Amino acid sequence: MSGLRILVPVKRVIDYAIKPRVNKAGTAVETNGVKHSMNPFDELSIEQAVRLREAKVPVEDILVFSAGPTKSQETIRTAMAMGADRGIHVVEEKIELEPLGVAKLLKQVVEKENRNLVILGKQSIDDDAGQTGQMLAGLLGWPQATQASKVTIEGEQCTVTREVDGGVETLKAKLPMIITTDLRLNEPRYASLPNIMKAKKKPLEKKTLADYDVDVSKRMKTVKVIEPPPRQGGGKVDDVDGMISKLKELGAI
Amino acid sequence: MRGIYHSFANLVVRVGQRNIGLQRQAWRPFPITASLQPTRRHAHGQATEYLQMSDPDLTESQRTVREAISKICSKYPDEYWMELDNAGKFSLDLHADLARDGWLGICLPQKYGGSELGISEATVMMQTISESGGGMTAASSVHMNIFGLEPIVKFATEEQKERWLVPVIQGKERSCFGVTEPNTGLDTLKLQSTATRDGDHYILKGQKIWTSTAQTAEKILILVRTTPLDKVEKPTHGLSLFYTDLDRSAVQVTEILKMGRASVDSNSLFFDGWKVPAEDLIGEEGNGFKMIMQGMNAERVLVGAEALGLGFAALRRAAIYAKERVVFGRQIGKNQGIQHPLAESWMKLEAARLMLYQAARLYDEGYAAGEFANAGKYLAAEAAFEAAERAVMVHGGMGYAKEYHVERYCREAMLPRLAPVSREMIFNYIGERVLGLPRSY
Numbered sequence: 246m247s248g249l250r251i252l253v254p255v256k257r258v259i260d261y262a263i264k265p266r267v268n269k270a271g272t273a274v275e276t277n278g279v280k281h282s283m284n285p286f287d288e289l290s291i292e293q294a295v296r297l298r299e300a301k302v303p304v305e306d307i308l309v310f311s312a313g314p315t316k317s318q319e320t321i322r323t324a325m326a327m328g329a330d331r332g333i334h335v336v337e338e339k340i341e342l343e344p345l346g347v348a349k350l351l352k353q354v355v356e357k358e359n360r361n362l363v364i365l366g367k368q369s370i371d372d373d374a375g376q377t378g379q380m381l382a383g384l385l386g387w388p389q390a391t392q393a394s395k396v397t398i399e400g401e402q403c404t405v406t407r408e409v410d411g412g413v414e415t416l417k418a419k420l421p422m423i424i425t426t427d428l429r430l431n432e433p434r435y436a437s438l439p440n441i442m443k444a445k446k447k448p449l450e451k452k453t454l455a456d457y458d459v460d461v462s463k464r465m466k467t468v469k470v471i472e473p474p475p476r477q478g479g480g481k482v483d484d485v486d487g488m489i490s491k492l493k494e495l496g497a498i
Numbered sequence: 499m500r501g502i503y504h505s506f507a508n509l510v511v512r513v514g515q516r517n518i519g520l521q522r523q524a525w526r527p528f529p530i531t532a533s534l535q536p537t538r539r540h541a542h543g544q545a546t547e548y549l550q551m552s553d554p555d556l557t558e559s560q561r562t563v564r565e566a567i568s569k570i571c572s573k574y575p576d577e578y579w580m581e582l583d584n585a586g587k588f589s590l591d592l593h594a595d596l597a598r599d600g601w602l603g604i605c606l607p608q609k610y611g612g613s614e615l616g617i618s619e620a621t622v623m624m625q626t627i628s629e630s631g632g633g634m635t636a637a638s639s640v641h642m643n644i645f646g647l648e649p650i651v652k653f654a655t656e657e658q659k660e661r662w663l664v665p666v667i668q669g670k671e672r673s674c675f676g677v678t679e680p681n682t683g684l685d686t687l688k689l690q691s692t693a694t695r696d697g698d699h700y701i702l703k704g705q706k707i708w709t710s711t712a713q714t715a716e717k718i719l720i721l722v723r724t725t726p727l728d729k730v731e732k733p734t735h736g737l738s739l740f741y742t743d744l745d746r747s748a749v750q751v752t753e754i755l756k757m758g759r760a761s762v763d764s765n766s767l768f769f770d771g772w773k774v775p776a777e778d779l780i781g782e783e784g785n786g787f788k789m790i791m792q793g794m795n796a797e798r799v800l801v802g803a804e805a806l807g808l809g810f811a812a813l814r815r816a817a818i819y820a821k822e823r824v825v826f827g828r829q830i831g832k833n834q835g836i837q838h839p840l841a842e843s844w845m846k847l848e849a850a851r852l853m854l855y856q857a858a859r860l861y862d863e864g865y866a867a868g869e870f871a872n873a874g875k876y877l878a879a880e881a882a883f884e885a886a887e888r889a890v891m892v893h894g895g896m897g898y899a900k901e902y903h904v905e906r907y908c909r910e911a912m913l914p915r916l917a918p919v920s921r922e923m924i925f926n927y928i929g930e931r932v933l934g935l936p937r938s939y
Contacts, residue, residue: 442613
């Protein structure tokens with residue numbers, strides 16, 4: 246084996262610290278003039294790829310990929326500043342890509358770029374769909390380990406620990422494979438200034454959807470987007486008996 | 499994946515919603531199609547947003563700096579700075595974080611581990627550090643190391659640069675600055691501290707004041723007289739610049755208690771018989787004044803940027819509070835008496851920001867840019883103080899309480915009005931250099 250050829254897809258999303266607002270038309274979350282940054286789960290993926298290299302696992306190259314508006318290039322540059330070697334950006338200003346469309350796109354990237362490991366965030370924090378990694382594994386017919394909390398790779402053998410209800414599950418699989426990352430996997434680094442400067446010189450290839458033979462047509466229609474109803478204040482009870490009778494009244498016990 | 503900002507349908511709704519869009523469409527001879535008309539975007543973010551990222555006039559590298567520094571600073575909330583201020587305790591946490599990621603070398607040569615970016619980027623960096631809520635406290639904990647060493651970059655030997663710049667960029671050594679003396683302020687040429695050559699050494703004697711971080715800094719950049727004023731050919735000659743160990747066995751460092759920024763010490767220094775190696779002299783003996791003037795304009799821009807950040811931080815708190823606080827059954831921000839001064843403060847801060855960014859850009863392009871640097875510092879400091887004062891007033895009695903942070907901003911906002919150059923000297927400069935009027939002092 247010549248080494249790991251890692252693909253890390255990243256997505257530019259509304260910053261996690263921003264409280265999302267519904268747009269006036271009630272069709273989507275307002276993105277105009279709102280701070281964006283890299284999906285936090287994708288930061289974990291990049292960090293993991295870089296850490297594999299730092300742990301002397303033979304890594305041939307780390308390719309970062311994003312599809313979306315021109316501004317996504319900032320996200321790709323951030324990933325390269327963290328340690329990815331090069332980037333591909335499919336510039337798409339109009340079409341909203343759904344997880345299946347993205348998975349199909351990624352499948353082609355994997356094949357064209359001869360990848361043998363894809364590390365994805367387990368979900369993006371805007372849609373919270375949590376589907377892309379699994380769909381990609383299905384399309385490629387590769388083994389998958391989702392929501393990884395620990396990843397070790399020795400030769401062709403990947404060992405992935407994932408936290409599941411009631412304990413910790415350890416999966417073993419051979420390359421090529423798909424890994425999706427969970428919050429406990431690592432703590433992503435801040436890009437250092439020299440690395441940010443170096444990242445500006447790393448190759449970033451710009452492509453369009455037409456360069457890939459992919460059906461990205463929408464399969465879902467968003468009917469309406471509304472804010473969750475404001476929380477109602479709770480009532481006060483005088484004592485334990487009061488609480489019990491209240492719970493009974495509500496049918497909770 | 500949200501591949502796009504606005505779908506076509508979205509755009510139509512958007513244009514229709516906005517009055518401007520409707521009016522313009524009404525008188526155009528043919529309808530604007532979505533492909534011809536890009537979505538109109540807001541030019542600025544909300545002033546209530548923490549370190550908003552929407553200033554479209556930022557260059558790509560400025561934006562990179564803003565974003566990366568924001569991330570680091572978000573680890574240090576207002577409460578962190580308040581506790582340091584209350585305790586008067588100096589902290590190197592932020593300094594260490596910035597050093598680890600290479601930020602201290604933002605303006606320094608790549609050869610020694612720096613990144614060789616311009617003052618334009620350093621300006622955004624210092625503004626962002628201050629704007630995070632850290633104010634002058636946070637900014638001053640790194641300020642000297644960002645641009646103070648410019649005389650070394652310009653005039654020191656290769657050996658000296660290697661010896662001095664590398665540890666500063668790595669954060670292993672910190673430097674402080676000794677120019678001002680108790681009896682000599684802006685009239686730098688009248689400095690009274692002396693250095694006398696004695697074999698391989700110089701013996702320094704005298705005093706300095708307002709040396710920040712001297713309680714802990716390892717190094718000092720110090721300007722002293724090597725030829726008495728009555729023996730020099732030109733009044734600008736005879737001063738010499740040293741960069742040397744701040745030897746506390748020879749220098750008595752006394753902290754000055756002050757109005758704001760309690761956690762970053764300011765000091766007076768007394769020394770008599772301080773032996774400084776001759777190899778710590780920068781450039782030629784007697785040429786120190788010329789060297790120290792190098793980078794003064796850049797420093798003004800940076801101090802202006804720090805003030806600016808403080809002003810925006812104050813405005814952010816004021817606007818948020820004015821929206822939340824309800825008195826007589828209505829938000830106080832609904833009152834024009836509250837709303838309009840804050841709106842005016844935003845305008846003043848933005849105007850100062852543009853002036854400062856222009857000064858920085860001109861400096862990076864090789865202009866002396868003294869008028870813009872001085873004017874930018876003046877405008878930013880005044881706008882910031884006004885914004886901070888208004889922020890206190892908007893908070894009412896709460897503004898006087900430390901837990902609302904604005905009183906800390908207000909105290910700190912006095913600092914950039916006084917240093918590194920007074921408002922009056924800036925007026926003098928503009929009067930003489932730009933207006934061509936006779937010197938008034």
